[in-house]
Amino acid sequence: MDIGCGGGLLCEPMARLGATVVGVDAAERNIPVAMAHAAQSELDIDYRHGTAEAMVDAGEQFDVVLNMEVVEHVADPQGYLTACQQLLKPGGLMICSTINRNPKSFAMAIVGAEYVMRWLPKGTHEWSKFITPDELYDLIKGAGLSPVDRKGFVFNPITWQWKLSERDLSVNYVTASIKQ
Numbered sequence: 116m117d118i119g120c121g122g123g124l125l126c127e128p129m130a131r132l133g134a135t136v137v138g139v140d141a142a143e144r145n146i147p148v149a150m151a152h153a154a155q156s157e158l159d160i161d162y163r164h165g166t167a168e169a170m171v172d173a174g175e176q177f178d179v180v181l182n183m184e185v186v187e188h189v190a191d192p193q194g195y196l197t198a199c200q201q202l203l204k205p206g207g208l209m210i211c212s213t214i215n216r217n218p219k220s221f222a223m224a225i226v227g228a229e230y231v232m233r234w235l236p237k238g239t240h241e242w243s244k245f246i247t248p249d250e251l252y253d254l255i256k257g258a259g260l261s262p263v264d265r266k267g268f269v270f271n272p273i274t275w276q277w278k279l280s281e282r283d284l285s286v287n288y289v290t291a292s293i294k295q
């Protein structure tokens with residue numbers, strides 16, 4: 116399941132790789148957009164309007180929860196991550212990405228991405244809600260999951276490419292956690 120799937124940017128490559136994908140988003144307007152794009156791409160993806168918390172109430176569980184760029188937008192990160200943990204089957208894997216909180220992330224993720232490059236609408240992010248890697252590990256542990264790995268997503272403006280980094284988690288980064 117891709118929680119906070121937006122328009123399905125991650126659901127589609129996962130489906131192409133052979134996964135059975137459920138995409139869930141709290142914003143109702145995202146779902147028809149994601150469905151229309153999947154239809155154009157001839158992909159079979161189960162898109163649903165809802166929240167992580169509502170999926171828990173419905174008793175749903177999944178092998179993998181993809182949780183990309185959502186936790187820095189929610190009012191209660193600990194409650195949200197606990198819901199994500201409850202959505203995993205025992206032995207399941209959660210992949211969670213977010214944005215670090217420091218002066219560089221303010222310059223890159225807010226000034227650069229929203230105001231200079233205009234990759235995102237202005238006001239998408241609140242810097243104070245960004246989460247450091249250690250804070251996210253604590254939240255993940257508090258949710259009842261075991262963090263196993265974390266890596267940075269690093270953008271190179273010369274080659275115009277993104278790379279995974281073992282050391283540089285200064286702006287965007289991703290974590291992997293297991294439900295024991």
Ligand SMILES: C[S@@+](CC[C@H](N)C(=O)[O-])C[C@H]1O[C@@H](n2cnc3c(N)ncnc32)[C@H](O)[C@@H]1O
Pocket residue numbers: 118119120121122124125139140141142145165166167168182183184185188189195
């Ligand atoms: C910044 S977007 C990320 C979209 C997508 N994951 C990506 O990386 O392109 C955050 C999304 O999370 C959704 N969202 C926020 N809280 C949620 C919740 N509790 N349950 C499900 N979706 C949620 C929002 O509606 C929004 O579409």
